[in-house]
Amino acid sequence: MRKYWLVIKDTWDEILTYRLSFIVWRIRTVFQLLTVYFLWLVLIPQGSQLFGYTQSLMLTYILGTAFLSSVILATRSYEMGENINNGDLSIFLIRPINYFYYWFARDIGDKAMNISFAVIELSILVVILKPPLFFQHDMMILFLTAISITFSIIMHFLFGSLLGMIGFWSPDVWAPRFIFFIIINFFAGMLFPIDILPKAVATFFQFTPFPYLLYFPIKIYLGQLNSSHIYVGILTTILWTILLSVFLKMVWLRGLRFYTAQGH
Amino acid sequence: MRRYLRIWWLLTSAASQIAFQSRFGAVIFLIGKILRFGLFLVFIFIITGRTKEIAEYSVWQIVFFFATFNLIDALPMFFLREVYRFRIYIVKGTFDYILAMPISPLFRALLGGSDILDLTILLLALFLVGISFFHIGPIPMENVILYIILICNAMVMALSFHIFVLGMGILTTTVDNAIMLYRDLTQMGRVPIDVYREPFRAIFTFVIPIGIMMTFPAKALMGILSLQFIFISLVTGILLFGVSVWFWRFALKRYASASS
Numbered sequence: 001m002r003k004y005w006l007v008i009k010d011t012w013d014e015i016l017t018y019r020l021s022f023i024v025w026r027i028r029t030v031f032q033l034l035t036v037y038f039l040w041l042v043l044i045p046q047g048s049q050l051f052g053y054t055q056s057l058m059l060t061y062i063l064g065t066a067f068l069s070s071v072i073l074a075t076r077s078y079e080m081g082e083n084i085n086n087g088d089l090s091i092f093l094i095r096p097i098n099y100f101y102y103w104f105a106r107d108i109g110d111k112a113m114n115i116s117f118a119v120i121e122l123s124i125l126v127v128i129l130k131p132p133l134f135f136q137h138d139m140m141i142l143f144l145t146a147i148s149i150t151f152s153i154i155m156h157f158l159f160g161s162l163l164g165m166i167g168f169w170s171p172d173v174w175a176p177r178f179i180f181f182i183i184i185n186f187f188a189g190m191l192f193p194i195d196i197l198p199k200a201v202a203t204f205f206q207f208t209p210f211p212y213l214l215y216f217p218i219k220i221y222l223g224q225l226n227s228s229h230i231y232v233g234i235l236t237t238i239l240w241t242i243l244l245s246v247f248l249k250m251v252w253l254r255g256l257r258f259y260t261a262q263g264h
Numbered sequence: 265m266r267r268y269l270r271i272w273w274l275l276t277s278a279a280s281q282i283a284f285q286s287r288f289g290a291v292i293f294l295i296g297k298i299l300r301f302g303l304f305l306v307f308i309f310i311i312t313g314r315t316k317e318i319a320e321y322s323v324w325q326i327v328f329f330f331a332t333f334n335l336i337d338a339l340p341m342f343f344l345r346e347v348y349r350f351r352i353y354i355v356k357g358t359f360d361y362i363l364a365m366p367i368s369p370l371f372r373a374l375l376g377g378s379d380i381l382d383l384t385i386l387l388l389a390l391f392l393v394g395i396s397f398f399h400i401g402p403i404p405m406e407n408v409i410l411y412i413i414l415i416c417n418a419m420v421m422a423l424s425f426h427i428f429v430l431g432m433g434i435l436t437t438t439v440d441n442a443i444m445l446y447r448d449l450t451q452m453g454r455v456p457i458d459v460y461r462e463p464f465r466a467i468f469t470f471v472i473p474i475g476i477m478m479t480f481p482a483k484a485l486m487g488i489l490s491l492q493f494i495f496i497s498l499v500t501g502i503l504l505f506g507v508s509v510w511f512w513r514f515a516l517k518r519y520a521s522a523s524s
Contacts, residue, residue, distance in 0.1 A: 024441040031449060038464070039459055042318060043318065050315065170288060171286065175288070178292070178296045179292055179295060179296040183299075185300075185303075192310075196311075197310065
C-alpha cells in the first residue's frame with residue numbers, strides 16, 4: 001500500500017513541478033465553465049423554469065458538474081497509451097507493482113490537486129457571481145451521491161485504461177481519446193442535463209454508461225430522482241463497471257501477447 | 265508573392281501527407297470534429313425549440329453566430345497549424361535552420377503547413393453561414409460588406425494572437441499553454457457576447473477581444489452594431505497586429521539558439 005501512496009505523492013509533486021501548465025489548465029476549465037454558466041443564466045431567468053429546472057437547480061447542476069469533473073474526470077490514464085507505445089511498459093512488467101493500481105494511484109494524485117484548485121475556483125466564482133445554489137441536507141441522499149461518485153470514478157478509470165490499451169495496436173492513442181472527450185462533454189451531462197433531450201434519446205442514453213459519469217450523481221444530489229430510480233441507476237453503474245473491468249482484463253491479456261516492447 | 269504561395273502549397277501538401285499517414289487517426293479526428301460541431305448545433309436547436317430565443321436572438325440568428333464563430337475559429341486553425349509545432353523547432357534548434365532559409369521566418373513559422381483536417385469544419389461552417397443567412401431574412405448589401413470586412417478584421421486579430429504565441433515561444437520555449445488558452449478563450453464566442461453579464465461582457469469585449477472577433481461580424485450583418493463599435497473593431501485589429509509584429513521582432517532579436 002505504501003508504494004501506491006508514494007505514487008500519489010509523486011504525482012502531486014510532479015504537478016507542482018510543472019505548475020504553470022497546471023494553472024493554465026485550471027484557468028481554461030474556468031473559461032469553459034463560464035460559457036455554460038452564463039448561457040443557462042440567460043435561458044432561465046429568476047422565478048421561471050425550463051425543462052423542469054429552476055434557475056437555482058440548473059446553476060447548482062452546472063457548478064456541481066464542474067466540481068465533479070475534477071473528482072471523476074481528472075486522470076493520468078491518458079499517459080498509458082504512450083507508455084505502451086514507447087516501450088516503458090516493460091519496466092512495469094518486471095517491477096513488483098500492479099500496472100493498473102499504479103495508474104489508479106496516479107489518478108488519485110491528479111484528482112487531489114484538481115479538487116484543491118476546483119474548490120478555490122468555485123468558491124471565488126460563488127462569491128463573485130452569487131448564484132442561488134441548492135444545498136442538499138438529506139444525509140441518505142448525500143450518502144447515495146457519494147456511492148454513485150465512487151463507482152463513476154472507477155468507471156472513468158476503466159474507460160481511460162481501455163483507451164490506453166489502444167497503444168498495443170496503434171500509435172494513435174490521442175484520436176480515440178478526443179472522440180471520448182466529446183462524447184463525455186455531451187452525453188455525460190457536462191454541457192446540459194441529459195433529461196432536456198427528447199424523451200426517446202434520453203431513455204436510450206440511460207442504457208449507456210456515459211450519463212452515470214456526471215449526470216446521474218448530480219441528479220441524485222439535487223433530489224430529482226426517486227429511490228427506485230436511484231437504486232436502478234446505481235445497479236446499472238455497478239453492472240457497467242463489472243463489464244468494463246472484464247473487458248479491460250481481456251484486452252490487457254491480448255495486448256500483452258501482442259506487445260513487442262517496441263521503442264526500447 | 266507567387267513564390268510564397270508555391271512554398272505554402274508545397275508545405276501544406278507535405279503536412280497533409282503526414283496527417284493521412286495514419287488513416288485511422290485522421291478519420292477519428294475528423295469524426296470527432298464533425299461530431300462536436302453537430303452536437304452543439306443540436307443543443308442550440310433543443311434549447312431554442314423550447315425558449316424560441318436566446319438573449320433576444322432568434323434561432324437562426326443564434327445559429328448564424330455559431331456558424332460565424334466556427335468560420336473564424338476554423339480559418340486560423342486551417343492556415344496557422346504550424347504554430348502548434350513551433351515549440352519543437354525552438355527546443356530542438358530547428359528554428360536555426362528556418363532562420364537560414366531565404367524566406368521570412370515569420371511566414372514559415374505561421375504558414376508552414378496547413379491542416380487539411382480542418383478544411384471539413386471550414387466548409388461546414390461556410391455552409392451553415394449560408395443557410396442561416398437566408399433564414400435570418402433580407403439583409404442589405406452594405407451589411408454583407410461590413411460582415412466580410414469584420415471577418416477579415418477577426419482574421420487579422422487571430423493572426424496577431426498567433427504571432428504573440430510565436431514570440432512567447434521564442435522567449436519562454438512554451439507554446440502549448442498559450443495556444444490552448446487562446447483556443448479556450450475563443451470558444452467562449454460560440455454564443456453571442458450578450459449572453460455574458462457585466463463585468464464579464466466588457467472584459468470579453470475590450471480586454472480579451474473575443475466579442476470583437478466572434479460576435480461583432482455577425483452583429484454587423486444583422487444591422488445591430490453601431491458605427492462606433494465598427495470603428496473600435498478595426499482600430500483594435502490594426503493595433504493588435506502592429507504590436508504583435510513588434511513583439512515578434514523583439515523576441516527574434518533575443519533568440520539565443522540555445523538548443524542547437
